[in-house]
Amino acid sequence: xxxxxxxTSSISSxxxxxxxxxxxxxxxxxxxxxxxxxxxxxTYKIYIGGAFPRTESGRYYIAENSKGxxxxxxxxxxxxxxxxxVVAARxxxxxxxxxxxxxxxxxxxxIAEMLEGRKAQFIDELVKQDSSKxxxxxxxxxxxxxxxxxxxxxxxxxxxxxxVNPVASSxxxxxxxxxxxxxxxxxxxxxxxxxxxxxxxxxxxxxxTCVVLASYSRPLCAVTFAEVLNSSxxxxxxxxxxxxxxxxxxxxxxxxxxxxxxxxxxxQPDIKKMMQEKGSxxxxxxxxxxKINWLTGDGQSPYLIMDTQEIKTTWHPIENIGGGKSxx
Amino acid sequence: MNHxxxxxxxxxxxTLKLKFDSARKYAPAPESRAAAKIDPRYDLFxxxxxxxxxxxxxxxxxxxxxxxxxxxxAEANAADVDKAVSAARNxxxxxxxxxxxxxxxxxxxxxxxxxxxxxxxxxxxxxxxCGKPIRESRDFDIPVVGNHFFYYAGWADKLEYAFPNRNxxxxxxAGQIIPWNFPLLMAAWKIAPALATGNTVVLKPAETTPLSxxxxxxxxxxxxxxxxxxxxxxxxxxxxxxxxxxxxxxxxAFTGSTEVGKIIQRVxxxxxxxxxxxxxxxxxxxxxxxxxxxxAVEGVINGIxxxxxxxxxxxxxxxxxxxxxxxxVRKIKDRLExxxxxxxxxxxxxxxxxxxxxxxxxxxxxxxxGQKEGAEMYQSSCDLPTKGFYCRPTIFTNVAQSNRIAQxxxxxPVLAIQSFRTDDEVIEKANNTPYGLSAGxxxxxxxxxxxxxxxxxxxxxxxxxxxxxxxTSPFGGYKESGYGREGGLHGLLPYLTLxxxx
Numbered sequence: 001x002x003x004x005x006x007x008t009s010s011i012s013s014x015x016x017x018x019x020x021x022x023x024x025x026x027x028x029x030x031x032x033x034x035x036x037x038x039x040x041x042x043t044y045k046i047y048i049g050g051a052f053p054r055t056e057s058g059r060y061y062i063a064e065n066s067k068g069x070x071x072x073x074x075x076x077x078x079x080x081x082x083x084x085x086v087v088a089a090r091x092x093x094x095x096x097x098x099x100x101x102x103x104x105x106x107x108x109x110x111i112a113e114m115l116e117g118r119k120a121q122f123i124d125e126l127v128k129q130d131s132s133k134x135x136x137x138x139x140x141x142x143x144x145x146x147x148x149x150x151x152x153x154x155x156x157x158x159x160x161x162x163x164v165n166p167v168a169s170s171x172x173x174x175x176x177x178x179x180x181x182x183x184x185x186x187x188x189x190x191x192x193x194x195x196x197x198x199x200x201x202x203x204x205x206x207x208x209t210c211v212v213l214a215s216y217s218r219p220l221c222a223v224t225f226a227e228v229l230n231s232s233x234x235x236x237x238x239x240x241x242x243x244x245x246x247x248x249x250x251x252x253x254x255x256x257x258x259x260x261x262x263x264x265x266x267x268q269p270d271i272k273k274m275m276q277e278k279g280s281x282x283x284x285x286x287x288x289x290x291k292i293n294w295l296t297g298d299g300q301s302p303y304l305i306m307d308t309q310e311i312k313t314t315w316h317p318i319e320n321i322g323g324g325k326s327x328x
Numbered sequence: 329m330n331h332x333x334x335x336x337x338x339x340x341x342x343t344l345k346l347k348f349d350s351a352r353k354y355a356p357a358p359e360s361r362a363a364a365k366i367d368p369r370y371d372l373f374x375x376x377x378x379x380x381x382x383x384x385x386x387x388x389x390x391x392x393x394x395x396x397x398x399x400x401x402a403e404a405n406a407a408d409v410d411k412a413v414s415a416a417r418n419x420x421x422x423x424x425x426x427x428x429x430x431x432x433x434x435x436x437x438x439x440x441x442x443x444x445x446x447x448x449x450x451x452x453x454x455x456x457x458c459g460k461p462i463r464e465s466r467d468f469d470i471p472v473v474g475n476h477f478f479y480y481a482g483w484a485d486k487l488e489y490a491f492p493n494r495n496x497x498x499x500x501x502a503g504q505i506i507p508w509n510f511p512l513l514m515a516a517w518k519i520a521p522a523l524a525t526g527n528t529v530v531l532k533p534a535e536t537t538p539l540s541x542x543x544x545x546x547x548x549x550x551x552x553x554x555x556x557x558x559x560x561x562x563x564x565x566x567x568x569x570x571x572x573x574x575x576x577x578x579x580x581a582f583t584g585s586t587e588v589g590k591i592i593q594r595v596x597x598x599x600x601x602x603x604x605x606x607x608x609x610x611x612x613x614x615x616x617x618x619x620x621x622x623x624a625v626e627g628v629i630n631g632i633x634x635x636x637x638x639x640x641x642x643x644x645x646x647x648x649x650x651x652x653x654x655x656x657v658r659k660i661k662d663r664l665e666x667x668x669x670x671x672x673x674x675x676x677x678x679x680x681x682x683x684x685x686x687x688x689x690x691x692x693x694x695x696x697x698g699q700k701e702g703a704e705m706y707q708s709s710c711d712l713p714t715k716g717f718y719c720r721p722t723i724f725t726n727v728a729q730s731n732r733i734a735q736x737x738x739x740x741p742v743l744a745i746q747s748f749r750t751d752d753e754v755i756e757k758a759n760n761t762p763y764g765l766s767a768g769x770x771x772x773x774x775x776x777x778x779x780x781x782x783x784x785x786x787x788x789x790x791x792x793x794x795x796x797x798x799x800t801s802p803f804g805g806y807k808e809s810g811y812g813r814e815g816g817l818h819g820l821l822p823y824l825t826l827x828x829x830x
Contacts, residue, residue: 160492163817167798168475175802175818260807269598276597280590282762283605283808298828303494310806311818314781316791 044072044219046081046243047226049088050236055244056080063219065130074219077244079252082184082211085240086258089182089209092237097179097207105154108205111232112147115140118228122193125220129192142295143197149300150201157206157302161309170320177309179207180285181260184253186246188265191294192218196225198294199263200239202304208261211240213253219243246271254278254286261285261308265292354668357675359462364452366539370401372408372562373545375415376555382407387564389538392459393672393681393716401538404561409530409570412559416501416528417576419556424528425498427554433484436523438551440477443516443544447474450512450543455672457539458511459681459717460635462673472797473516476815479799480520483820487525490817494826498526499602500578502823503571506541507584508534508683509638509739515541517803517814518581519558525823527579528557532571535564536684569595577601579823583640586737586763586808604812604822606640606804608737609765612758613643613794614748614780617651619770623792625659628743631768631794633667633721636679637741638687640809641766643794645734646745647754653747657725660745664708664721671713679741682717691719691740698724698733703744729757737763751776755783764806768794787813 044063045052057078063071075081096104115122119140126136158177165173183203188195192215203210214222226241242249250271254262255278262279264272267290279286287307292298369386371378383405388397404412424432443450447470454465487496502522506514511533522529533541545560561567572580572592579602582592586607596603613631615624631643648656672680682688699705703724712718719741727734727744734744748754758767767784769777769791781789787805790796797803802818804810812822 163802165798165800165802165816167796167801169796169798171793171796171798173796173798173801175816180806273598277594280593280597283586283590283593283607283810285811301493301828303826310787311802311804311813312781312787312789312806313802313816314789314791315793315796315801316777317793 042072044074044223044243046075046077047223047230047239047241048081048085049091049240050230052226052230056084063217065128069128071128071220074223074243077213077242077249079249081242081244082249082252083256085211085242086182086184086256088237088240089211090258092235093179093181093209095235096204096209096238099207101155101158101207104205104207105151107233108147108151108154108201111228111234112144112151114228114232115144115147115225118224119144121224122221125224126192129218129220139191139194143194146194146197146300147201150205150305153302153305154205157305160302161306165313170318172316172318173313175311175313177206177306178312180308180310181208182258183208183210183261183263183308184256184259185210185212185263186250186253186265187212187214187222188289188294189215189217189246191215193221193225194299195265195294196222198299199265199289202300203263203308204234204238206305206309208308209238211242211253211259213246213249214241214243216243216245250275251278254284255281257282259284261287263287263289263308265289267291354676358671359452359455359466359673359675361452361456361673363448364456365449366399366453366456368399370399370538370542370562372402372404372412373542373549373558373560374408374412374556375419375559376549376553378545381405382411387535389457389536391456391716392536392683393456393713395715395717398456399539401542401562404532404563404567404570406570408561409567409574412530412561413501413503413574413576415556415559416530419554420500420528423554424526424557429485429487429526432523432526433481435551435553436477436481436484436520439547439553440474440481442547442551443470443474443477446543446547447471450540452673453543454512454540455680458508458537459672459683461677461680463675463677464635469510469513472799473512476513476516476799477520480524480819483521484524484526487820487824490820491824491826493829495829496525496820496824496826499823499825500527501576502527502529502579502581503574503577504529504531504581505568505571505584506531506533508537509635509640511537512540512544514583515544517583521814521819522581522823523557525820527823530559530561530571530577532561532563532567535562538562572596579603581812581822582606586810589810602822604804604814605810606812606814607765607808607810608763609640609642609805609809610645610735610737610761610763611641611643611766611768611786612645612647612754612784613768614647614754614758614770615649615652615656616769616771616773616776617649618772619652619792620772621652621655621659624770625656625663627768627770627792627794628660629663629667632743633679633741634795636682636719638683638739639795640737641788641795642739643766643768644738644743645758646743647748647757648745650747650749657723657745660723660743661706664706664723665710667708667710667721669708669710669712669718669720679721682719682740685717687739688717688719691738691742694733694736694738694740694742695722698727698731698742698744701728701731701733703727703731703733729760735761751779755780759783759785762808765804765809766790
């Protein structure tokens, strides 16, 4: 849906530095004449179904930091991108939910391994996006640890949340959690990596697939994290990451009829209200995480996994015709 | 060991017809109406007393079995709702929040015991007001009501074991709106967990079936619960809307149609109200060719004709594997003829009265739609009483997946039968609905049971049984059948907020 009426950012005339200038590492380049070799700049694309397309809308915006430095041209995702991502997430849902919980745990662990290997790149991106070096190192470390945390939960939260129910009739009866299906997520906007990881991990640990809208102002880590996912044995479509504006996309995240649950992390009452309203179209489970500080221990818990689980109860008769009275 | 394996060489008898039309006829066995004391008029139960409605309005409640007026009940307006909510809020702050949990539990135990003591009376009231067979209210509804209170009473002082590493706190005042199909049982499903977790309650029973809830109000009064902890107010849709819209309610618990459930989610958007919605269903009941067919047929009959089919989890879509399709359909038709339809107060009655004229019209509308869409209708040849609202047990064959009778909830004794060949096909057909409340599977093969029960997207799955309920067993839907669970440990969470301990 290339909508020409929506204002896409254009490069402002008074920009102080070119995007390319941010790609520099050593100062010698600042005179405009490369002293060694010309760097390859990264293209930040969206992630749908395990592939890295550009937005179908052809639109982009410029991510910049608080100093006004231009960081990248980022895809300004559209409704059609979102719908394609939902199709990818739905297609991946059966396979991912059907995997052994142990296997999902291994894959989450693998994501953490890959992230660890590319730590420097994430720290670099966080620093570009206004974090201090120390904050950046802390955030990347926490993000890796959070993935390890949820990797461990993959085959355990079911045990804590399942019950064998002692019904009064002659039946065997048990209840287990099952993934709710496809979850649309609007990631915390003030965090580039940790918030994103903190909302994705519990959702996929529980066997759901998801479509995530990354932080608008700090999108770099989201796109790089998609590359980590892509090289971590996470099947295509399990996590789909879009970049774009909440104001444009939130209503589609809320009203899509093939999305089962919706997570929103900002304290924006009007958007929360809209999400509940539109979510009612197909009775989405609407979850708000606007009070969680992702940097603390409250940012992780098996209760967060349970927010996108359903409880299934199964009954079967027990043959009760007497006879076996031995034993006790 | 499976001892049945020895008999596998004996072929199944496909020609035997069950014979019920013998010379033995059932003599009438009516329950006595005198067992129930029904007042000519009921007021609103607010703050521990029966109070006249500020609306000054009353409406009749009738016996759907003969259309006679049973009583008249108050119609609460917004001012009455406000009064009830204030009473509940006051009781929450003044008594219930401060009471030691074990004492709270003891009050709920009291209610359970009193329900058991007055079981016969409650069963008769339920059958008179609701139309369900006395056998069902006597042997199912009322016993389970008592059990439900008893089960949750014991949770009151044990919540810290249910939610490790969290401090579980009540939400406050719960507004609860319940349907007419299991009037007292739904009241118990709502009130018991709410009280056990420390919330206070404003409950509204359905307008066609208010009497058993008002009897429960008497019990709550007799149990000496602090005034205002439970308030029971009667009325129709407008009263329900006033509850949902009330600013001082923290939690809405609703059982009813998906249509209204969606409205509730929309209306409470932008507020901090939490919701549990237990909504409609269109359950698939699936018979494989290796199933014990006679047992499965009994399960299908129970699945769709229990409580006249007024069951949100009713097995209203039957899928039969092709190789046994004819046999199953024939046996269902045979069994249909044996069902006794009529006076709900007769202990022999299998299918009682449809709850209201309005519901009977809805069912008739769907019978017409089914035939118009090309499905083949078959009904029992039984006679129906001349007064009251009754519907013959009905099955449709030659049904297409897209037919409205296979897609929409009818809420009556109407079964849509389709065939299938493979497991994958039936999983896809069974899941091809916006609903996801319940499902049933009939097969003798354990591994197939677990494949099916895992892949069916429904909150309750019955294997080789159907329509079983228990206080310890969580109940609730996937998808558009709602969210939240009622019953069991999982039924506590919807009434709590979990605070981090660290």
